[in-house]
Amino acid sequence: MDSGTAKGLSEVTEVPRTRVYDAVRILEAKGLVEVQHSSPQQFRAVPLSEATETLRGQYEQRVERLQSALQEMGRIESDNDEAKLQEVWSLSGSDAIENRAEALIADATEEVVLVIGSNAVLTDPLIEQLNSLDSNTDLIVGTGSDSIQNRVKREIPRATAFLSELDWLHSELMPEEDAAVGRLLLVDRSAMLVSSIDPQTGDEQAIFATGLKNGLIVIARRLISQGVVDMDPLEQD
Structure with missing residues (x-):
């Protein structure tokens, strides 16, 4: 798989190098980018199958949290029967x-x-x-x-x-x-x-x-x- 440095990515994408570092850190935190701690550092995307599974897991977790929160909210009922x-x-x-x-x-x-x-x-x-x-x-x-x-x-x-x-x-x-x-x-x-x-x-x-x-x-x-x-x-x- 291809990899690149921040400088190389900056030249290809025409994005300032500092912004490249910011983007890479975010993607790394999400488990979508691998970092080789060399000098200079090398970056590469994880395999597509792994990225898909990672994103699916994160999405399902968010849906579960949302569902749990909505169910909890649904338990809050008014005590005013006439208003209901x-x-x-x-x-x-x-x-x-x-x-x-x-x-x-x-x-x-x-x-x-x-x-x-x-x-x-x-x-x-x-x-x-x-x-x-x-x-x-x-x-x-x-x-x-x-x-x-x-x-x-x-x-x-x-x-x-x-x-x-x-x-x-x-x-x-x-x-x-x-x-x-x-x-x-x-x-x-x-x-x-x-x-x-x-x-x-x-x-x-x-x-x-x-x-x-x-x-x-x-x-x-x-x-x-x-x-x-x-x-x-x-x-x-």
């Missing part, structure tokens, strides 16, 4: 919203109601998760268009599919500058997520809430029941 009933949170970005929706669906024990306003939210991971739901969990999927409904029937055969009668789900009836409804998810009638998609940028924003008596969830149950035909269980608060 009114909690509403927001999320930005399709990846974060899809992850939260996945987590809510994973906790379902009785019923998942998903109303899809945009074909963009009907991703392969979501389809796979819905198809793998426990057979004892009811799955109801509403759509704002015939094309999405046909896709749901074709790709999620276990779902009870319906074409929603909620006018605000039909994008062709909305002003072009208004955000389109992305998804409206209601799990076990006690956890809700609703998102909108910016028609100009495609950015997705969402709010979510939990609690059987949360006012937002009560409203969501009634809104969904208005868009569902012959789905009496949804009308029960």
Whole structure:
């Protein structure tokens, strides 16, 4: 493997020699550079396979620390039960919203109601998760268009599919500058997520809430029941 001195590296990279030393020390500390203590010192990169394993190990350690910290934070709960009933949170970005929706669906024990306003939210991971739901969990999927409904029937055969009668789900009836409804998810009638998609940028924003008596969830149950035909269980608060 090739090696070089600080002077040689400086000439090749057109980086001042002092900056080369700084960079080499950082890479050495990360286990990515070997140093030969000769005069002048020689530097060389570790083999690619070793560098890959080193970086993977460092990355996994950071993820584990982050996961542990987030779990610890999750244990901190408010003592105000009344406030919990009114909690509403927001999320930005399709990846974060899809992850939260996945987590809510994973906790379902009785019923998942998903109303899809945009074909963009009907991703392969979501389809796979819905198809793998426990057979004892009811799955109801509403759509704002015939094309999405046909896709749901074709790709999620276990779902009870319906074409929603909620006018605000039909994008062709909305002003072009208004955000389109992305998804409206209601799990076990006690956890809700609703998102909108910016028609100009495609950015997705969402709010979510939990609690059987949360006012937002009560409203969501009634809104969904208005868009569902012959789905009496949804009308029960």
